[in-house]
Amino acid sequence: MIPDDLRYTKEHEWVRIDGDQATIGITEFAQDELGDVVFVELPPAGSRIDANAVFGTVESVKAVSDLFMPLTGEVLEVNTALVDAPERVNEDPYGDAWMIRIRIGDVSELDALLSSEDYGRFIAAGGSES
Amino acid sequence: MTRRDRVARHASLNERLVFEKGSPGRRGSDLSAADFPRRELSELIDDELVRDSIDGMPSLAESEVVRHFTRLSDWNYHVDLGLYPLGSCTMKYNPKVNEKIARMDGFADLHPYLPESLVQGALEVQKRLEECLAEITGMDRVTLQPAAGAHGELTGLMMVRAYHESRGRGRRSILVPDSAHGTNPASARIAGYEAVHVPSNAKGTLDLDALDRLTNPDVAGIMVTNPNTLGIFEGEIARIAERMHAIGALVYMDGANMNAMMGVARPGDFGVDVLHLNLHKTFSTPHGGGGPGAGPVAVKDALAPFLPAPLIERDGDGRCRLDDERPESIGRVKAFHGQFGMHSRALAYILACGPNGLREASETAVLNAAYVRSKLEGAYHLAYGAPTLHEVVFSDRFQAAHGVHVMDIAKRLIDYGFHPPTIAFPLVVRGAIMIEPTETESREELDAFIDAMLKIARECETDPDRVRSAPHTTRVGRVDEAEAARKPVLRWRPPAGPAAN
Numbered sequence: 001m002i003p004d005d006l007r008y009t010k011e012h013e014w015v016r017i018d019g020d021q022a023t024i025g026i027t028e029f030a031q032d033e034l035g036d037v038v039f040v041e042l043p044p045a046g047s048r049i050d051a052n053a054v055f056g057t058v059e060s061v062k063a064v065s066d067l068f069m070p071l072t073g074e075v076l077e078v079n080t081a082l083v084d085a086p087e088r089v090n091e092d093p094y095g096d097a098w099m100i101r102i103r104i105g106d107v108s109e110l111d112a113l114l115s116s117e118d119y120g121r122f123i124a125a126g127g128s129e130s
Numbered sequence: 131m132t133r134r135d136r137v138a139r140h141a142s143l144n145e146r147l148v149f150e151k152g153s154p155g156r157r158g159s160d161l162s163a164a165d166f167p168r169r170e171l172s173e174l175i176d177d178e179l180v181r182d183s184i185d186g187m188p189s190l191a192e193s194e195v196v197r198h199f200t201r202l203s204d205w206n207y208h209v210d211l212g213l214y215p216l217g218s219c220t221m222k223y224n225p226k227v228n229e230k231i232a233r234m235d236g237f238a239d240l241h242p243y244l245p246e247s248l249v250q251g252a253l254e255v256q257k258r259l260e261e262c263l264a265e266i267t268g269m270d271r272v273t274l275q276p277a278a279g280a281h282g283e284l285t286g287l288m289m290v291r292a293y294h295e296s297r298g299r300g301r302r303s304i305l306v307p308d309s310a311h312g313t314n315p316a317s318a319r320i321a322g323y324e325a326v327h328v329p330s331n332a333k334g335t336l337d338l339d340a341l342d343r344l345t346n347p348d349v350a351g352i353m354v355t356n357p358n359t360l361g362i363f364e365g366e367i368a369r370i371a372e373r374m375h376a377i378g379a380l381v382y383m384d385g386a387n388m389n390a391m392m393g394v395a396r397p398g399d400f401g402v403d404v405l406h407l408n409l410h411k412t413f414s415t416p417h418g419g420g421g422p423g424a425g426p427v428a429v430k431d432a433l434a435p436f437l438p439a440p441l442i443e444r445d446g447d448g449r450c451r452l453d454d455e456r457p458e459s460i461g462r463v464k465a466f467h468g469q470f471g472m473h474s475r476a477l478a479y480i481l482a483c484g485p486n487g488l489r490e491a492s493e494t495a496v497l498n499a500a501y502v503r504s505k506l507e508g509a510y511h512l513a514y515g516a517p518t519l520h521e522v523v524f525s526d527r528f529q530a531a532h533g534v535h536v537m538d539i540a541k542r543l544i545d546y547g548f549h550p551p552t553i554a555f556p557l558v559v560r561g562a563i564m565i566e567p568t569e570t571e572s573r574e575e576l577d578a579f580i581d582a583m584l585k586i587a588r589e590c591e592t593d594p595d596r597v598r599s600a601p602h603t604t605r606v607g608r609v610d611e612a613e614a615a616r617k618p619v620l621r622w623r624p625p626a627g628p629a630a631n
């Protein structure tokens with residue numbers, strides 16, 4: 001399941017672009033790989049985070065994984081509901097379980113994001129770079 | 131070949147908490163009349179400090195108490211019961227003579243505030259252990275203070291930081307390969323560094339090109355596990371060290387896998403500046419619940435000024451002295467002198483084995499792992515083909531084709547009477563099954579384990595449901611790990627309703 005109105009990263013984040021803002025979460029593939037998510041840690045609103053820097057972590061019964069910032073930006077809003085209900089990441093990764101909303105800092109970075117077709121091919125090939 | 135039957139059934143007696151058992155008035159003691167004058171409690175202790183009853187204090191007969199704890203002990207799986215093939219954990223047998231030595235009066239009854247003159251024996255044990263560990267690793271000095279491997283990592287990285295700061299610049303990051311144990315990046319973070327991931331290459335070892343791309347003057351050092359967590363020796367380690375040293379950075383080695391190379395290779399000879407050892411892995415002291423751990427840290431002379439104080443020094447007359455005058459020390463990392471009971475056990479092990487014995491232990495550990503690898507290869511997918519040392523990492527790829535995953539295989543192994551191997555680690559292998567038999571397993575025990583693994587591989591094809599629903603022989607089956615992590619119940623509460631009596 002790869003919605004075609006979103007953009008993606010090789011770290012399995014999705015990005016919904018809306019004017020100068022973007023909403024970010026993790027993909028269906030990512031939640032399936034992680035297994036039952038038990039803990040989500042997100043940055044405070046107001047933080048400025050560079051593209052590719054870690055903006056949080058998700059912990060599942062199997063592993064702890066970093067969340068990587070797809071774009072440079074300022075965090076406007078954080079989905080704090082995930083702290084008490086981490087299972088939403090498994091249930092509705094593209095909807096209820098959005099993670100942060102940011103103001104995009106550098107529009108030129110948008111070019112580096114994957115289209116849904118490219119991301120689909122990437123996970124069909126295993127979903128990792130090594 | 132004879133194969134002994136494995137247990138087919140685990141302890142099945144359910145047992146309630148001790149607070150839920152017994153009956154008021156029941157007791158396990160019968161005190162005879164005192165032969166000294168009786169005095170009222172109120173004469174001895176202020177009334178306000180005395181209470182009449184303790185809510186919920188269990189009242190049980192002796193037989194109930196004995197059965198309670200015996201039943202609980204029966205739920206345990208331990209290295210005295212059978213093979214415990216946890217990769218990376220080196221669950222080797224803990225010789226009983228170690229226990230005897232640690233319990234000798236002069237060791238067991240020591241008090242840490244005794245003056246140096248009265249604890250020369252204990253200091254000698256620690257000094258000898260330091261000297262042995264330095265010789266085994268090819269390093270110069272050792273602190274015995276850290277209480278675990280992860281604690282040793284933090285101690286080592288704090289020294290790395292102190293070293294760079296003493297040269298004027300703390301630097302920012304530590305390189306950590308993607309196959310590293312999770313404690314490595316965590317220790318780097320806690321020591322105030324950014325942990326930068328170094329990808330492994332297709333052979334499962336550190337990639338020199340990737341390393342070159344990540345090398346810059348902000349790098350304080352690299353943390354390498356050698357042999358790495360795939361059981362593969364990092365053959366480029368000397369070149370990696372050269373590159374680090376060329377930019378003034380240091381090499382930290384996670385020595386958790388030292389059991390693969392005692393008496394064969396010395397980290398101090400291939401460029402390592404600082405490393406930790408896990409006495410509870412390589413040097414046969416108990417793990418976790420069996421006793422506290424110990425994670426000594428060994429350094430080259432350049433880092434020695436920063437070692438935690440005090441260090442033990444030998445004076446001209448051979449007496450040992452605690453040296454606190456270490457102005458550049460990072461300070462104490464543990465109360466008193468670390469887990470002394472582990473030091474006496476580890477020294478006993480080292481001296482009993484001697485240099486040739488330690489080498490033989492490592493060679494046998496590697497041989498046993500190679501035996502398991504050769505017998506299971508084909509039935510299980512070998513994640514990396516490179517030669518492996520003390521452990522081997524398979525994946526569940528073949529079984530996943532039948533809808534059976536590593537967790538199911540691990541659970542099914544319990545039905546065959548074995549503790550499962552490490553699974554889902556290292557993270558570079560999807561569905562990892564990481565097996566480390568250690569040198570202390572007999573051929574018969576290894577064969578029984580191999581037999582069970584092969585049977586499970588067949589079951590995955592013929593009866594995958596049986597594997598997916600395992601374990602079938604235990605007191606409890608699968609627990610809801612996700613719910614337990616999301617909503618942990620950390621405290622027992624008495625059942626609601628009328629008090630049980």
Ligand SMILES: Cc1ncc(COP(=O)(O)O)c(C=O)c1O
Binds near residue numbers: 280386423425
């Ligand atoms: C490779 C490696 N490094 C570090 C550690 C941490 O050691 P400890 O558990 O004693 O803190 C472990 C332990 O599991 C390990 O396997």
